[in-house]
Amino acid sequence: MKRAIQSREGVGLAATVIQKSELYLARIVADLPTLVFVRKGTKTLKGNENEFVIREGEAVAIAGGQAFDVVNRPSGDEFQSAWIAFHPNVIQNYKPIRDDLENIESAFVFSPLGEGFTDAFRLATESITTRMNISEQIAAHRVTEILLWMGEFGKKFKVPSSETVSQKVRNLLSSTPARDWQAIDIADRLEISEATLRRRLAGENVSFSEILIDVRMSFALSLLQATDRSIGEIAKEAGYDSASRFAVRFRDRFGYSPTVLRKETSLTDRNGTILDRVRT
Template identity: 70%
Template sequence: MKRSIISREGVGLSATVIQRRELYLSRVVTDLPTLVFVKKGIKSLRQNDLELDIKSGEAVAIAGAQAFDVINRPDHGEFEAEWIAFHPNVIRNYRPNIPGLNDIETAFIFTNIISGFSDAFRLARESITTDKLISDQVAIHRATEILIWLGEYGRKFKIPSTENISQKVRSFLSADPAKDWSAIEIADRLEMSEATLRRRLSSEHSSFSEILIDVRMSFALSLLQATDRSIGEIAREVGYDSASRFAVRFRDRFGYSPTMLRREASRDRNGTILDRVRT
């Protein structure tokens, strides 16, 4: 059975990660609110002074628009985790019945997971990944049930911001990383001048070029870890005609060359299907 990253429009994405070697990756971006169940091994997340270790049998809810240094540590030769990234509309349309829930600002670990939570997670994943006939209404209901369970632990995902220009830019670029994007084209789509776009990005401590590189490298990371495509093919899929220039960008971003990462992950890849959720 092929490992895959699969999306369902309006619901979210889901995948299984299997890794047999410990590997450190810097500033891995989680664009969408995501819940990760660790099945084997330990997942370590580092962000400034925050250090989280999620052990086998535990789960972590990660807020959207977060960047962590990530280490997946195998136990007895294997690390395995399953995750769901929620479509923004699922978060926006959820109306919790429990008052006073705390927003997940960065990440929150769930320990002592009960069977009901695990069952809800399994069904939500199935609604995204299965080829069975499951209606959109049922799929959204199952994804929302996960949010209800988070509420049982006193937590909820924050409603995605509509004011964050950086996230809006990431959304456009993520839809087609290979496209020859320009700041003026994005500014036109956002109905503002290029100068205004650059000024607003600067106020969020970002820039168009930084976001474009990060989106492309994050997509490349997924392809390197989960597909058998050549490095040259991956370079072209993220907008680089030169594989050597792509390799320099990738090493600058993650601290590993594409060749080294491919060699470390080569025993674990079985191919992938990768779709992206439009926000």
């Protein structure tokens, strides 16, 4: 079976991660509110003096914009999880039945999960990945059901609010990581001068080049973990014509070469695939 990160406009993204041995990955950013369902093995998230352990059959909801150190620990011969990242419109349009739900500030582990949640997660994933003729309205409804299940635990994702400048820059870069982005391009999009952009980013203790590299490396990591594309193809998707330069950047960021990570996350019947965008 070909693996891909698949997305549906206005609904969200979905993918499956398979890993053969334990690896430590530092400061992984969840740009969108995301729910991860661990099917085999154990996932550990560490950040801001918090630690979350998600065991087989459990799920974790991660608030958008959060960064964690991640350890995926296999059970037997592999670790396997599936995730859904929610489009902001889905979060914005969700109307909780209860008014006492607490916002998830960083992450929250859901356990125990009933059979109903498993069925809802499968249907939500299919609404993003399927080639069947499912309307966007039905797809959004299925994904929203996951939010309703979260409400059964008294939790919800925060409604998107005003973003920091660095978050706005990250979101713009994430739309097309391979583009030859320059700071002036982003400044124009934000309708400010380049000098103002750099000054505001400095006020948030980050630079344009740092954000660009991190967005590209995070995107490449997702492709390596959840698709069967070749490393050369992933390098180009991440904005690098030189596979060797890409490998150096990737090792600097995560401590592992793309080859090592691909070896640990590939299937024996790799066929190559694409990053699909599903449309109705």
